[in-house]
Amino acid sequence: MAAVVGIDDLRRPGGYAVQVLAVAACYYAAARLGLLRELSVEGAVVTPIWPPTGVAVAALLILGLRCWPGITIGALFAVLSLTTPRIEVLGTLAGQTCAPVCAALLLRRARFHTDLGRLKDGVALVFLGALPAMLISSTVGVGLLVLMDKLNMESFWPVWLAWWVGDAMGVLLVTPLLLSLHGARRPPSLGRWKEATALAAVTFLLVPLAVYGSISALYLVYPLLIWAALRFQLVGSMLCALLMSVVATVAATDRAGAFAGLSRIEIMAKLQTFNGAMALTALLLSALITEQRNTRRSVEKACQELVEVLEHLTAGEAPPPRAQRDTEGAGGADGADGRPWPTAPP
Template sequence: MLAGKLGLSLASVHASASAVWPPTGLAIGALIVGGRRLWPAVLLGAFVVNITTAGSIATSVGIAVGNTLEALVGAWLVSRFAGGRHLFERPRDVFKFALIAGLSTMVSATIGVTSLEFGGYAAWTEGGRIWWTWWLGDVVGALIIAPLIVLWTQPPVFALERRLEAVGVLLVTVLVGALVFWERGMLPVPFIAMPPLIWAAFRLGVREAATLIVILSGIAVSATVRGLGPFAV
């Protein structure tokens, strides 16, 4: 629920639609790891977040159902076609996961926006713009957060020198991210933040790279909403 509140605090085009929505990744990742039997927790969490933010009981139920179906569809497709919990062991399964993330999130965006429109909380003429923002936020959440959940279900095994290297890459990532996104004009090109991620992927592993992506994304989002960095409008 905390992740949901955080996501909705970044909403722009509508109070119920955010371009950054971590709960999608949390839900899909949890269902991949823990099984689809966890869907009631997704439903309850989504309902509580929405009913305490905006809309009515009816629209909150509709949105919660959409979020739950999105997670169920995404987790089922990953388990059926992309290797389940082992989806990051083969490149082709990673590409399948990206495709699944794009497809399954359409469920939540469509049901959610339709619920708002029928409930009178969104104009029909604004539906397309809200849908696009909703879908984009869910895709971002799925691609960034779900890998973190899946990859960290098993404890990492590092030699001491690799642990020191991991700490070093983490510090470099945070430093570069701060210079790119928080310091005006210091490093205006966001692609400068890519080398630490590439280093982590090749030297440390996909789990560590996924972790750094989440950290760097957090730095970028926190700066952008404050009008800082190359992505600020």
Template structure:
């Protein structure tokens, strides 16, 4: 199928990829809407934002119409007016494209194998660009009488939180997906450790969303996941924790139930950002360590091979020199 796609004319291939991006954005947006707490369209977890940022990074910026169409299909049924929908859709498209342009300018690499790449993804992708779409979308809702002016900040915080956490949890997984390969000949003990990590991670994520004193239980699990299963394990744990935390906060449960909406979203944003940043940076540092160890090992093997090649020649030269010295002495 991949070979057939490559044989398509460039225009047909572009349309096919745009259609795929539109479907992916719309599907993940529908998932986010299930947790909407403002106007049934603003959710504290918006995985579509993570998809939108990953699209230009993986496929290229020329497929931005897929983001626009996906956002348009999502928002057009929610209103309140066509002008408002178009502005919100434009904001959903401009935010990730702006983040992509800035991150590319600063040397971002999609392999996420360097600490600066992780920092850029958090600072520019998750925090900076999402503020653009949140502010623009909330502002046009207020101007279009979809919201009262007094609800601006609370709504903007919910919007910003949802987009930022969507980027933190979904985008790294999508960037890693093209390089994922199913491991072969995995020992049974390794599978047992993976199952144990999954069960303990899920249980800890549920516990962390029930009480303030239990919020920090997840960090030993994140360390375990990063050290043993690298980025894939740590990021999946982060996604689970953020999902349970946001669901609890959206329903007024757990450690966030006693706060007003704006304060609740600030607490959720701080906690989710801390979890996501810890998972991403720690697993990236471990990956850097592995790469440095592999480079040192390779260099040592090369030096060893050179020594083995030089040693016989050096011995032969020593023997010739010794013979010449003996002849001169004789």
């Protein structure tokens, strides 16, 4: 009931303004975090992961399409923090806003569930919300750079690909995490906290060794993803995936560890291949495990209800209780020899 009241309050003019400003602030904060690590591709600066797209898609799915002005406002402040206002900024804002809105519309059309409790939801987020929808922002953004003579036509495709993958990675890594945190109902038990602490400790120890080691051992992170997905489903697996992606991005921008001695194109290709494979594994595996657990719980609940129904039916067909039989006998039932039971004289 409290959630319904909160939603109704947000539909009022004042609540709607707060909602839009909150989305804008979250978008801008995510943009500043994404700009901490950049890569140069064909003379253009791109980010391997663009978290604001994930924030925008999650906001549209949770709060509704009415919050889209917050995305535009947040994108405007993010662009103004990088360059002076020009006419092409309007096109960039349109692309950054239309891409998440298109993703939300496609997911709504596919009857997407924000709890990501089905494998279908994970597949929809990948192949509707991330990959095709983010084509809008990358095409508009890089196209404007070419039209304004800030980028050569020969460099269009490498920059376009880096832009597109960065936006898509923001959706694959950030949106599931925000949706799972929004749907969390209660904190885990003490035993789960101990296991979560152990998982975090192993992750913080193993991931830097796998990324910064002299031997390229990025594949060592996958057992951790499987552990997180099996025991903590979406929240655990996406937190691990986000941490691994951040560590790999830092190493790639520093050209250290597994990314040492590579060209800029090779670094981008290796980093995005690793991030994409890891995000897909975490998202789809956790969605599949959650779906199986929900199915098992539904079957167990149906079996319990069936047992209760059978118990009621059996109780209805059973003979009357012994006390009831004794009461009926005291009222004149026949004795063992077929004669009436004797009664006391009046």
